[in-house]
Amino acid sequence: MSFPELELGSWASDIRGRLVPNQSLAEITWFRVGGPAQLFFQPADEEDLGFFLRNLPAEIRVTTIGLGSNLLIRDGGLDGVVIRLSARGFGGAEVLGESRVRVGAALPDARAAAAAAEAGIDGLTFYSGIPGGIGGALYMNAGCYGTETRDRVVELRAVTRSGEIVTLTNADMDYRYRKSNGPAGAVFVSAVYEGTAGDPADIKNRMREITERRESSQPVKSRTGGSTFKNPDGHSSWKLIDEAGCRGLTVGDAQVSELHCNFLLNLGNASAYDIETLGETVRHRVRARSGIELRWEIRRMGHFVEGCEVREFLDGDVFTGAV
Known part of the structure; x- marks a missing residue:
């Protein structure tokens, strides 16, 4: 999918950084999934960033992302402006x-x-x-x-x-x-x-x-987003996940790591829908077994593709993915 191009006005010609409409965000997230940014901005320096934000109309949504490690961008992408700081600046x-x-x-x-x-x-x-x-x-x-x-x-x-x-x-x-x-x-x-x-x-x-x-203990060389869930008070998320029988669990091409249960993996062709559905399946099974509700540590953002929405704990939704 793609978004309509944002019209910024004549002031945009004074921007020194990089502006890219409909930039694929899957290319810059560790999961390698997700839709585009309506407008992607990499400022040259903090003065350039300040100039951009001062002039950008207040009604346009702004999202800042880092290196993309602890992040899941949904398949429908992000509207508005996505800012990512460059290593050079x-x-x-x-x-x-x-x-x-x-x-x-x-x-x-x-x-x-x-x-x-x-x-x-x-x-x-x-x-x-x-x-x-x-x-x-x-x-x-x-x-x-x-x-x-x-x-x-x-x-x-x-x-x-x-x-x-x-x-x-x-x-x-x-x-x-x-x-x-x-x-x-x-x-x-x-x-x-x-x-x-x-x-x-x-x-x-x-x-x-x-x-x-x-x-030696984490799948650091895989397509992953790092630790998926926060540790509940007095518990370790990976132990709760393992006890709920989720080690190695798959949805599409997304998998719960067999090395460390609190990591979700893209085995190669997973969608953001696969990964988020797998995460909610894990939350559902942990809650059913222990009564504890895991909270996401990974930031999830963006739009679902129509017909591929994911419900919390899969509540109110009929799960049809391959598990």
């Missing part, structure tokens, strides 16, 4: 002292950890075990192995929906488990993290151990 790292580093929102988490390690800044090693980029980590309070983003970030720089460049504190974000509550519509462009002084060799060794542990 937003992927830098700057050491600010013996314990602080500023990183761009388009920088992959693992590279942020590596930049801190190279400078002898300890405390960001957990990022070496998280797929995705800093922008997504700031938005969802990403974390693993006992440390979360909120434990290390001290300052964030963002561009608001009105185009204003603002500085936010950790407290402004009201961080919770896998959730933040910062300014609505703000696009994060960089952040300052604080760790502690450490030995680069020791930090790198621990990062290597995290990477090896992740690669």
Whole structure:
């Protein structure tokens, strides 16, 4: 499918970044599924981003995506504007002292950890075990192995929906488990993290151990979106999924990973409908067995294709997929 082209007006000629109508989003998400963006925008820098948002009519929807790791775009795509920051304009790292580093929102988490390690800044090693980029980590309070983003970030720089460049504190974000509550519509462009002084060799060794542990226990080389469901209080999602008999479960070409049950895989030709239906099937079976309702950690967005809508827990819908 495709969307009608957005008419922006004469001011669009002053944009220095990249504008692409009906850009396929399947090409840039880790699942490799999903429909197009009505208009795709990659700003040249934060001034270009601010100019764009100031001039964009308020009624046009704006969606920001990162590296596409923790994301499921539905098959009908996204209307309005989809913003994705480029590595060239937003992927830098700057050491600010013996314990602080500023990183761009388009920088992959693992590279942020590596930049801190190279400078002898300890405390960001957990990022070496998280797929995705800093922008997504700031938005969802990403974390693993006992440390979360909120434990290390001290300052964030963002561009608001009105185009204003603002500085936010950790407290402004009201961080919770896998959730933040910062300014609505703000696009994060960089952040300052604080760790502690450490030995680069020791930090790198621990990062290597995290990477090896992740690669041995998670399907990191598959088409996946990372951890699918949040851990309920006092429980591990993967154990609940396994106990409900969902290990290896398939819908179309989507599968629950046999290596780690909290990962969904695109075996090659899955649609977003297949993946989301599989996720809701898992939620249905876990609830039926344990009474616990799993919550999605992966962000799902966009339009369903008509006739291929997915209901929560499959409630009110007759499931006809291949399981």
